[in-house]
Structure formats: C-alpha cells, structure tokens
Amino acid sequence: MAKKCSLLLLAFVLYLIHCQSTIAQLQNKISAIDLDALHQIKNTLIDIHAVSSPHFFSSWDFASGDPCSSFAGVTCSSSEQPRRVESLVLGTGLSGSPGFAGTLSPFIANLTELSQLVLFAGIVTGSIPSELGSLKKLRVISLTNNLLTGTIPASIFSLPDLHTLDLGHNQLSGTMPPTISASIQLKVLVLADNKISGQLPRGFPEKLLHLDFSQNNISGMLPARMSASLRYLSASQNRMWGPLNCLESTLELEYLDLSMNNFSGGLPTSLFQPKLTSMLLQRNNLSGGFPPLAPYPYGPGSIIDLSRNFLTGELTRVLVGVESLFLNNNQLKGTVPKEYFGSLSLGKTKTLYLQHNYITGFPTAAESSWPPWDLVAVCISYNCMEVPVVVGIMACPSGIGEQISRPAYQCSAFHNRNTTPKEKED
Template identity: 80%
Template sequence: MAKKCFLLLLALVLYLIHSQSTNAQSQNKISPIDLDALLQIKNTLVDIAISTSPHFFSSWDFDSSDPCSSFAGVTCSSSEQSRRVYSLVLGTGLSDSPGLTGTLSPSIVNLTELTQLVLFAGIVTGPIPLQLGSLKKLRVISLTNNRLTGAIPESIFTLPDLHTLDLSHNQLSGTIPVTLFALNQLKVLVLASNRISGQLPSGFPQQLLHLDFSQNNISGMLPQWMPSSLRYLSASQNRMWGALNCLELISELVYLDLSMNHFSGGLPASLFQPKLNSMLLQRNNLSGGLPPLPPYLYGPGSIIDLSHNFLTGELTQVLVGVESLFLNNNQLTGTVPKEYFESVSLGRTKTLYLQHNYITGYPTAAVSSSSLPRDTVAVCLSYNCMVVPAVVGLMECPGGVGGQISRPAYQCSAFHNKSTISLKKEDHINI
C-alpha cells in the first residue's frame, strides 16, 4: 500500500514538473505573427558583405533558435503567454560593418507591439512602408544613412507616443506634413540631408528639443512661433528667407545653424548669450550691427560665425572670449576693441577672422609678436582700411585678393562716403 501511494505521489510530482515546463515553454514562445514578420524582414534584407564574420543575420536561425533570446537586434516582451517583439534594431552600427542592403519589408507593420525601430547605416533602398503609422506604440523611429526614397508617410506624423524621428541622410522627397504640430510627445526630429521641399508647417510641437532639417530644398520663412524649449536648431543649406525675429523667445538654445540661406534683417540681441555656444549664421543676407552689450562668458569650444553677410557698424565687445569667431566678409567699420586681442593673448580666443571689412584701426599696444601666440591661434585683419600688422599677416588669412593686404583706398573712401550719406538720410527721416 505504501509503495502504491509513493508511485501515485511520484506520478503527481512528474505531472506537475511537466506541466510547469510546458507552461514555461508556452510563455517563452514568440507570437507566430511576429515570427513570420521577422522571416519576411530577413528575406528582403541582406548583409552588404556576407564574407565578414559574423554578419548581422548569422544569428537569425529560424530552424533551431529562439528569436527572443538569440536573434541579433530582436528584443521581446516577457509578460505575455505569446511573446511579442517590442524592439527591432537592424544592423550593428559598428564602424567596421558595411551595413545592410535590400528593402524594408511591409511585414514590419505586423509587429504591432513594436516601440523602437532602428536601421543602421547601409544602402537600403525603396520607400518607408506606408503602413508604419499603424504601429501606435512606436516611440523611436531611426532609419538613417541609407538610400530610402519617396515621401515620408503622413501616418507617421500621427503616432501618439512618438518621441524620436530620425530619417536623416537618405533620398526622401515630398513635404513635411502639417499634422506634425499634433505630435505632443515628439522631442527629437531629424530630417537632415534629404530632398524635402516646400515650406515648413506653421508650427512645431511645443515640447520639441532637437530640430534638424538642414541640407534639403525647403523654402519660405521660419514659423512665427518656434518651440521655446528648443536646444538644437539646424536649417542650414536650404532656400529659406525672412527675418529671425521668431528666435527671440527661444531661451534654451545651445546650438543654432541657419547658415547658407537667404535670411535677412538684424540679429536679435537675445541670441548673444553664453548658453548659445554655437551660432552659425554665415552666408546669409543679414544686416545691421552687433548689439552694444558687454562681453559674455563664452566657454571652451564656442564658435560664432557671422561671416559673409552685410553687417555694419563698429565691432562691439559682445563677442569677446568666443573661442572661434568669424566676422569676415562684412561691412564692419571702426577700431577693433583691445579686449579681443587680450582674449587671444590669454588663449581664450584661438581664431579671430576680421578680414574683408572696412575696419580702420586696431590697438597697436595689444598686437605684437610677443603678446599673440602665433603658433596656436589664427588672427586675420587683412583687406581692411588700415595697414595690417606683420604679426597677423596674410599667412593666416584664407581667401586673399591677389596678395592684397590692405583694401584699396578708393574702396574705403567710396564706402565711407556712402555710409555718411546713408546716415544723414536716416537722421533726416528720424527728425
């Protein structure tokens, strides 16, 4: 009797162990829908150089491996009976990896629990799947440095939880949908280096921190109401125009690049603050003078480039201490304040470009071979309305005019007379 009871107890224990094992296997099994989607994704993408070992898809063995535990770039949930893919990272992103080629399978849209989709650099072609906007849980979409074509699906700009959208360095075309402003979770938007055209939407999400649509074919003006939260804004190398007044209320900017456009008008005084450590506005049509403000405490690595504009007036002290300062190719006049050369002598300023202006003087005592560390700095005053000191000779000055160190006297006289007449007209109007 005791033996029979023992056998029954043993059978019960074995049954419970088997049952627990079966339940565990059931919980660890990936959803058949997700499994099929991964298979379709692999069928449309291949490693550019499969001879390299190991290549990205070497771990994607559908016959013997568990995708959730062994497939590179695949991360699954662990709480459901049927496990679902919630993160898909395609490619390694390593510098020695040539990346993937092929196309993005529309089957990605069957991964309905996906929160993150990343495609590292390669030569993937074709369009972004139109149905991507049906993945309502997506928070991160990063498909950079490939050869994707076509328009950005408008449905992407309706994803309720989208935090980061980076489609930079592709061949995408079309316009930016006006529905963009409704993305109330979006913090990072990067569309740089594409073929996007048209004008910008009338507004951006107000919580946006990082906005980059540089190197496209975008025209028109910046929206009147730019997000006050912006810390990074780049719109360089487009066809944009208009004044920069819309930037006056953006107090958190750290990086600003609007270079190589057609922006005009004056420089908002609010842009001149130490928090804005990089301000690149070169090659526009900006005019007016520098604000008459005291110098700020610009830190190491600071760069301000206002070159190739139409800035006028005397050089104020507002930019003293900037590490790399480019004011060349403008219409600045007067004498360079001694504080700029003192900053060079102290090693705070390492590049000071003032060439191709109408500057008439500099503090002789501050400019000498003993005070300027010529081996570690680049200072240029050539092609102005003065005799250039030998210590800052033509060797440090790019874009020389046939070896001409000083601007011809007739140019200086003509510019001075024109400026005087303009000032008299302005005074007459003010009266």
C-alpha cells in the same frame, strides 16, 4: 515496498520536471503574428556582410531558435503571453558594417507592441511603409543613412507617443507633412540630407528639442514662432529667406546653424545669450550692426560664424571671449575693442577672422604680449588700417590674396557714403 515508493517518487519528480519545462516553453512562446512578421522582414532585407564577419541574420533560426532570446536585435515583452516584440534593431551600427540592401517590409506593422524601430546605415531602398502609422506604441523611429525614397508618411505624426523620428541622410522627397505640429510628444526630428522641398509647415511641436532639416531644397521663411523649448536648430544649405525675428522666443537654444541660405534683416538681440555657444549664420544676407551688450562668459568650444553677410557699424564687445570668431567679409568699420586682444592674450579666443572689412584700427601691443603662434589664428588683412598689424596677416587662410590693405580709394569711398555696397566681398 521501499523500492516501489522510490520508483513512484522518481516518476513524480520527472513529471514535475516535464511540467516545468512545458510551462517554460509556453512562457517563452512568441506570438504567431509577430513570428510571421519577423519572417517577412528578413525576406525583404539582404545582409551585406564582410567575408570575415558573420551575417546579422545568422542568429535568426526560425527552425529551432527562440526569437525573444536568441535573435539579434529583437527584444520581447517579459510578462505578456504570448510574448510580443517591443524593440527591433536591424544592424549593428558598428564602424565599417555595410548594413542591409533590400526594402522595408510593410509587415513591420503587424508588430503591434513595437516601441522602437531602428535601421542602421546601409543601402536599403524603397519607401517608408505608411503602415508604421498604425503602431500606436512606437516611440523611436530611426532609419538613417540609407537610400530610402518617396515622401514622409503623414500617418507617422499621428502616433501618440512618438519621441524621436530620425530619417536623415536618405533620398526622401516631397514636402514636410503639415501634420508634424500634431505630434505632441515629438522631441527629436532629423530630416537632414534628403531631397525635401517646398515650404515648412506653419508650426512645429511645442515640446521639440532637436530639429535638423539641413541640406534639403526647402524654401520660404521660418514659422512665425518657433518652439520655445528648442535647443538645437539646423537649417543650413537650403533656399530659405526672410528675417530671424521668429527666433526671439527660442531662449533655450544651444546650437543654431542657418548658414548658406538667404536670410536677411538684423541679428535679434536674443541670440546673444550664454546658452547659445554655436551660432553659424555665414553666407546669408544679414545686415545691421551688433547690440551694445556686455560680453557673455563664452567658454571653450564656443563658435560664432557671421562671415560673408552685410553686417555694418562698429564691432561691440558682445562677442569677446568666443573661442572661434569669424566676422570676415562684411562691412564692419571703426576700431576693434581692446578686449578682443585681451581675450587672445589669455588664450580664450583662438581664432579671430576680421579680414575683408573696412576696419580702421586694431589694438596694438608689444610682440611679447601675443600668445604663441601655434595657439592662435588671427587675420585682419584687407581692411582700412594705415599700418597693418603684421601678426594679423601671417595666419590668414590661403587664397586670401596678396594685398594686405584695401586700396585707399575703396576706404575713402566707403566712409564717405551712407549707402552700403550691394554685393558681398569675396
């Protein structure tokens, strides 16, 4: 009797184990729709792997593997049954990883619980599936450093929770969809290094923090009012023009790069504020002078480049303390304030380029007052000083020319006229 009871107990225990195993399998079962979508995504991408490295898709074993626990780059929900794909990261992002070729499957849109879609660098071609606009839970779309073509699907900007859209370094064309401003939760927008043309939309989302559309073919002016929350703005190497008055509301800016465009007019006083420690406005048509403000406490790493513009008047103290300051190839005159020399002596300023202006005086001091030569780079050649400062010549960039001072007739003509030269000095 005891033996029979033991056998019955053993059978019951085995039954429980079987039930628990079955329940666990049911709990880990992925949605059939999501499973098919993963199949389709894999079929349209080619894993360009090095001989010594494994395939990214080597873990995608549809015969026996569990996509939610063993597929590289796939993250599923933990509570919903059947389980749904919530994050899809295609590639490793490791240095030297060649990524994928092929195209992006429109079947991605069947992953209706997807909140994050990332495609790391490779040579993926074709267009961005417009079907992505149906994935209402998407928060992050990052498809950078590939060869994607076509236009940006306007439907993407209707996603209610979209936080980050990074499509930089592809071959996208067309214009920016006017629906961008409707993306109320968008905080990061990167479209750099594409072939986008036309003019900007009338506005951008109010909550936008990071905006980068540099290295495109965009023309026209900046919107009349930029997002007040912006901290990073890069529009360099486009064909934009007009004044910078729209930046007066961007008091949170920390990084600004509008270099190599055709912007004109004066420098808004609002740009000279402590948070903005990287201001790159070189190679434009900016004019006017500097505001007579006291210097801000610029710290290590600060850089301001206003070179190759049409800035006039005398240099004020407003930029004292900037670590790397480039004011060369403008139309500045007068004497450089002594505080700039003091900032060099203290090691706060490490680069000061003032060459190719009409400056008539630079603070002089004993040779012993200068910081070590390997710690500073100062260039003040080709100005209108009667006795050029030798120390401001030795550190000039190569190719600046053999003339240390401007010819006297140029200085005389400049200081005796009220109009400014029509072309920038090279």
